[in-house]
Amino acid sequence: MIKKIVLMSLVLSQLAISCSSDDSNDEITPETEQTLAEQIANIVKQPYSKLTPTEQKTKLEVEANEMLVQLDKSKTSGAIEAIQNLGRLFSLKHIDLFDGKTDNGVEEVLNISGVYGIYTWNNAQKNWTKTASTTELKFVFPAKESQTANNAVLSSKSTSSDIKFKNIDTYSQWVYNPETGQGSYTESINDWFFLPTSVDAVLTIDGTQSATLASTAKYSTVNKSPEEFTYKVTLNDGYTWEMSGKKGTETTAKAAFTFNGKNLIEFNSGSTAQIDALIDNDEIAAYKGKANGLIKIMDNFIIVTEMDLATAAADDIALAKSVTYPVHPDYEKANSDFKAYYTAINTYNQKYAAGTAANFNKNMKLILVSKKDGTKIADIVQHEEKGHAYNFNLPVWNAEYEYWQSGQGESFTQQYYDEISYLKFNDNTEVAMSVYFSSGFENLETKFEDFAKSFKK
Structure with a gap:
């Protein structure tokens, strides 16, 4: 009996030692866990419908990364940078293409010295120097904001329609002269010109073609808004941006941004039936009959849109009436604030x-949907946020000449605001859309929205 007890004790002791040894080994060699990369790879393999909102965000970030890279890469395009810099130079110094001439005749409109011309940027004087031309419209300027040498050229030629259009070139204004104590008034100057049926432009940088710009328009009535319109910018570094629109019972508009022929973003608006025809795979068939707009983002996502443009236009008018721009103070009154x-x-x-x-x-009801399994990922909403700002000095009252003198007072910050798009996920958290798709997406979306709205006018 004693032997049995001793034997049992030895067995239990051995088991205890064995268990203790096993426990020790567990501490030294823990169970293998997935790396972060492996966890993400596993999440990406799953359909959105099987993922939590947090996991959906992780998968969205991975699948949207190529789009983000391409849009951010497009910002470094030399052609895009040159076009943006040309716009900046225009804002610094306005160009009067018509030399202030008004009521030009049919022949004069297309050949008047102000319509055509070669404009060269003078960096020292921060203005444009004009050379007369009767055959082309050309701008010679620096391709980059940081440059001073003119190494870019944008030349344009157009074919005229018979639709004559009046444009206010210079608005009437009243100017006070403190030296004489007198004021002078100048009338508005109107420019008359014909709208083009086609425009072709070429951008060269350092003597090499960098981009082509082409547009066509068709007019059926005496109206500055065309019945049909196409616009295409082709960059030599592989990017293409094109838009088109057509009026009808249901106005349609389309735009696409591609890289080497591969779709990055495609925008569409039209009737529900027209949008249904674009929903071409079974996974997203449930959205047929529910949208009048569709945005395709590469091969991974769609944004289904339900736009009430008529109400939106009315609300925009109501907003403009309810939120009015402040009245400018009188420069001749000492108590102006x-x-x-x-x-x-x-x-x-x-x-x-x-x-x-x-x-x-x-x-504008927009939802982001997985094109592969049809799962709704997020709603798209907008919020206002602070945009750019600039500082300047307020005017001060000049008691001697009795007028407000600009730029002599205290510093003031003028603040502007932007409307920023956010993804509102199923757990009600919101993340700026640019985090996943780059700010370039919003820029293109804004261009398309403005185009679609203007085409309805």
Whole structure:
């Protein structure tokens, strides 16, 4: 009996030692866990419908990465940078293409010295030097903001329609001369010209063609808004941006941004039936009959849109009436409050952006959907946020000449606001859309929305 007890004790002791040894080994060699990369790879393999909102965000980030890279890469395009810099130079110094001439005749409109010309940027004087031409419109300028040498050329030629259009070139204005104590008034100057049926332009940088720009338009009535319109920008580094629109019982509009022929983003608006025809795979068939707009993002996503453009236009008009721009103070009254005026502009900018975002959320219902399994990933909403700002000095009252003298007072910050798109996920968290798709997406979306709205006018 004692032997049995001793034997049992030895067995239990051995088991205890064995278990202790096993426990020790467990601590030294833990069970293998997946690396972060392996976890993400496993999430990406799963359909969105089987993932939690947090996991959906992880998968979205991976699948949207190529899109983000391509859009951010496009920002470094030399041609895009040159076109943007040309726009900046135009803002620094306005060009009067018509030399102030008004009521030009049919022949004069297309050949007048102000319509055509070669404009060369003078960096020292920050203005344009014009050379007369009767055959082309050309701009010679620096391709980059950091440059001073003119190494880019944009030349344009057009074919005229018979639709004559009046444009106010210079608005009437009243100018006060403190030296004489007198004021002078100049009338508005109108330019008359014909709308083009086609325009072809070429951008060269350092003597090498970098981009071509082409547009065509068809007019059926005496109206500056065309019945049909196409616009295409082709960059030599592989990017292409094109838009087209056509009026009808249901106005349609389309735009696409591609890289080496591969679709990055495609925008479509039209009737529900027209959009249904674009929903071409079974996984997203459930969205047929529910949208009048569709955005395709590469091969991974679609954005289904339900736009009430008529109500949106009415709401925009109502917003403009309810949020009015402040009245400019009188330069000849000593009690004018310029600080209050510019403060009111800041308030106006914030309220107008907030109202614009609210109208978007009311009239533009957008949802991000996985093209592969049809799962709704997020709603798209907008909020107003602070944009760029600039500082300047407020005017001060000149008691001697009794007028407000600009740029001599305290410093003031003029604040502008932007409407920013956010993805609102199923757990009600919101992330700026640019985090996943780059700010370039919003820029293109804004261009398309403006185009679609203007085409309905």
